[in-house]
Amino acid sequence: MITEDSLIYLFLDARRNYMVNVGQGTFHTDKGTMDLKQLVGKPWGTAVETNLGVKYFALKPTLHDLCMRVSRQTQIIYPKDGAQILVKSGIGPDSRIIECGGGSAAMTTLMAHFIGPKGRIFVYERDEKFMKNAAKNLTRYGLIDRVEFKNREITPEAEFDETEIDFCMLDSGSPWDLIPAAHKALKGGHRLATICPNAEQMNKFAVTLEEMNYVCVECMELIVREWLARKTKGTRPVQHMASHTGFLVFGTKTV
Amino acid sequence: MITEDSLIYLFLDARRNYMVNVGQGTFHTDKGTMDLKQLVGKPWGTAVETNLGVKYFALKPTLHDLCMRVSRQTQIIYPKDGAQILVKSGIGPDSRIIECGGGSAAMTTLMAHFIGPKGRIFVYERDEKFMKNAAKNLTRYGLIDRVEFKNREITPEAEFDETEIDFCMLDSGSPWDLIPAAHKALKGGHRLATICPNAEQMNKFAVTLEEMNYVCVECMELIVREWLARKTKGTRPVQHMASHTGFLVFGTKTV
């Protein structure tokens, strides 16, 4: 049942959908206004009508929805890439993770969800404004207890505070500069990763890992292609797609 | 530290790598024989040498590795697709899931990992041989307690036993036939999904969902393209890739 505390993915169609808290009460859309509190006690999937008679559905948010709906002050790691990072990172319940460059917490959301209440993510973010926005997103999603923010830069003089880390996610303009610090923090046999827009960055990160005797150094990109399936008009890919979000690089530390 | 109970991803290179239990002791490869027990008490990432002097590394398995290394008696859902399903399924810790057509438990492994010790997956698998193999894989991975197998087919006379389910994963040759049963089992506002090889199957599944007033009906395919990043020889995609594993379809139940 939906409660006053529920976070809802309010859906009309592919363009009109919102992440809302039931407790906020009145909600305005370009198709009219509705009172979200009428949903309290109703089952998930119930429709709520605006004053203009348009029906929105109250859906259970997926991780994908949460990721896409963070309040954004930076580029985000898209959930297609984040999902691949999850399964290739080696993390699981109780993992201890370093994320350097927290952005708007889209990736943090994915990982925090995955590591459970006893896991912990140490987010290093030098921009205080981004950090506060990220923390707000995680608070809204009920995940803030799993995350510890550090508002500083990583330098050769001030590396990561943690050791025996299970996974390092390095997201910065020159992520190879972070590898020596990550190397010290990371457990042997465990992985670090980056995502970067350019081929040259991918190269430099991967080559640096190889020079430091990392194994399973893997570079890849992920492409999601959406399709239309219509009853009488047939099946075909949609006409436009995202061509590129970023290149992923992974490597595993040896000892 | 590695213990006698550790499951290890033993890695030499992209073609020579194995999922092994330290406790099994002697392990044979085409590069010689090694005693895995010498790893006990060593840190993850340690190298172990064969009698021919070749070094393999003892790495922490990722979910991706576990998925790819199930003992296979069927096609598997590849981790790239499984990862996307995870983030778009709406599942999380404690979820209760129906999986119809359990295959070799690659997808079950991903989901079982994700739902934690209090979650539960009800796997319907009509082929007893496949079911036993799947159970063996999950036992090896320490996930069997989260999974309940049912060795039977779903028919209009014998639908799913459960209700108030958080996610249904329908993997069969004609997955649209399973939608009515899944619809009864599924919570409102929650999702079901399939993966299928052919465009016609994708169409039929998606159209059936739309006719049953599902929303957020989404069809897609996921392509992973691997890259080579070499220090002096430059950066380019590898020459060959998997062109196709399957089409994914998702939908959300309304009430």
Added chain:
Amino acid sequence: MITEDSLIYLFLDARRNYMVNVGQGTFHTDKGTMDLKQLVGKPWGTAVETNLGVKYFALKPTLHDLCMRVSRQTQIIYPKDGAQILVKSGIGPDSRIIECGGGSAAMTTLMAHFIGPKGRIFVYERDEKFMKNAAKNLTRYGLIDRVEFKNREITPEAEFDETEIDFCMLDSGSPWDLIPAAHKALKGGHRLATICPNAEQMNKFAVTLEEMNYVCVECMELIVREWLARKTKGTRPVQHMASHTGFLVFGTKTV
């Protein structure tokens, strides 16, 4: 040298570029007005300035430019697909071609260019308005002498007039209906092709060919992905791309 008869690809940037005839004299753009006649006697690649001081370059049009710049009253076959059809069609200088469904003459332009002055394309187009537009495009490009238009539909009672044809390009909503007529017109050992938006159409066309003992029945799609190469900012794919234009099907007639 550019003459008064030259057709010019007038280029400022990726969004502002035009196919113009020098002889038309004055040309208006959102960056000002210019007199194209000042280009007469100048070398190709010369810049021409508008009254607002913006420089456009007078470039030699490529086949790609001609294709993209036909006056459109229909969907066009994009040059990436058209180019692939050219090299897989078996046509060359002096070929005799049937094109059923002429559209706006983008594909006709490609083929007419390729077959030379002694080749001939018989274009069947039932819509008179489309036919007149196509003819206008071909006239402008100086290719009309190689093309013969027939303003009628193909039916079992009224098939193609020609025989001993080197290639049939069938572009209609149900191209499989045209195969029997094309089969009679086509030389043995030669090819026919279609392009269609949906997977089901591709299937029906390919299966029909196989049932009629065609060999080399090939289905494919072509994806062009554009890249950005910046001096200091690195190399990456552009962010958005066309995901789909159409599926191509080819087959070769046996006797």
Added chain:
Amino acid sequence: MITEDSLIYLFLDARRNYMVNVGQGTFHTDKGTMDLKQLVGKPWGTAVETNLGVKYFALKPTLHDLCMRVSRQTQIIYPKDGAQILVKSGIGPDSRIIECGGGSAAMTTLMAHFIGPKGRIFVYERDEKFMKNAAKNLTRYGLIDRVEFKNREITPEAEFDETEIDFCMLDSGSPWDLIPAAHKALKGGHRLATICPNAEQMNKFAVTLEEMNYVCVECMELIVREWLARKTKGTRPVQHMASHTGFLVFGTKTV
């Protein structure tokens, strides 16, 4: 009708197919031996039977077939890429082309076909062995009269002999080194192009062009994805595909 001089694409299936001259008489395959001369006077598309009773079809070769079937002593430019180059090069009947790095003449074959008997390609190839192989391929295809070979390297001291060239195709390991020479040979408003395996090469070539005031500098890759269309088993992409052949770069000279 097939004559003793015909070049034939002898086809059994996707793996067993050959480019043969009818005049060579006896031909051996792993499915038996046949006498090709029995095809003389028969229509294209006729089947010829081996002594083991297996039927091969005598098909008209397409440009794609010719390209793929050159005797190879080097990597070739694949016809999918070659086709795109054709339509974006600006060449047509009577064009005069420089090709630097002739390889095995796959691209030369495409272009020679396209420019007609009055066009001309100047191929600079420093490796005499490659040059002889390329010439042999072109002789077999009846295109050698349109091609002039120069067995030498391009250096700052020894640039191209020609001027007023319509298109330069630069295919070498460091194609940017050839740009100054190509620039002198090329007409204004006309294009040059390269194909290269690595992102870094693409970058360097494109950036060099921009620094020399070239316009319409375009970088791209072309992906062909093959599909299976089966009557009862449905429609899907084949499982494996070429992920990468090369990056294409084009630019247009301004004056």
